[in-house]
Amino acid sequence: MKRRVYVVMEKATQGDLASLVFDIFILGLILLNVGLVVVETVDDYQRAYHKWFELFEMVSVFIFSVEYALRIWSCTADSKYGHAIYGRLRFMKTPLALIDLVAIFPYFLVLFFTVSANFTLPLRLLRLFRLFKLGRYSRSMRLFGQVLWYKREELYVVVFVLSIMLVSVSSLMYFVEHKAQPDNFSSIPATMWWGIVTLTTVGYGDIFPVTPLGKFLGAL
Incomplete structure (x- = not known):
């Protein structure tokens, strides 16, 4: 089961229908999130659809959180992250895993802690980090990230x-x-x-x- 989850989420193979459906779903959700972050800055839309924006944000964070948890849980199926604790910590420090964390972190920070109004907007704009999640599904973006890492x-x-x-x-x-x-x-x-x-x-x-x-x- 763990191996199958890891393959679907991280090591998709050509012709794997489950991987294809999962990738298309997450891609669509990412693009919708980025689009709504942009639309939210229009005052008229913000006032008219504020509750719908909040509902969509809550559902999106739930899905991204489950995705993040499943990636951490299943990563030990890969020999590189085989150790139950240190392997997962190593996986959590990878660039794409850090992007996944930043994509959901602002929501929980505002939810569980009192945040100054001066920091609310910057935290909300951090949701644009979800755009970088596309790097997992784009070969060119992965290549760009590898070049940056090797030439750091x-x-x-x-x-x-x-x-x-x-x-x-x-x-x-x-x-x-x-x-x-x-x-x-x-x-x-x-x-x-x-x-x-x-x-x-x-x-x-x-x-x-x-x-x-x-x-x-x-x-x-």
Whole structure:
């Protein structure tokens, strides 16, 4: 039984009707969830269908929770996760299992704990993580995830270097422009917005240097 559940949910084989039905059902549920997260942000729809949105969310979380529990229960059918405790812990630390957990975690956090109103919206938006569950069903997304994992050390170096550049350039610009524009360049963290826009070449233009030295630094 455990082996069959694991095969249906994790190791689907071509021609397996149960695996196909399960995959199509979960895929459809994921897409509906993401679509409703988007629709919920429209005030008119939110007011008119609030109860239906909550009901659908409750049903979805129940299904995703059962799915997550079954994956953890059945993973020991795979020799990689054979140990009853450590094998399951190893499985729970895999990227796709972590995504499954994040997809349901916000609902239970709000359900069992008092959450500040300031954090309610970010927690609800975390439901968009369910979109990443599609990675389990898309070969290209799985390949992309594997590339990110194998090249993680190089990515860490890139992020580290960019962070140093951002802090250094923003600090210099703050000291150069603060007196001329105390509102725009009020602090180093505030100046980092200019740094991010400059480094990413987005060019929003809402904050820009006006002093000769600041313009020279920005041109670099």
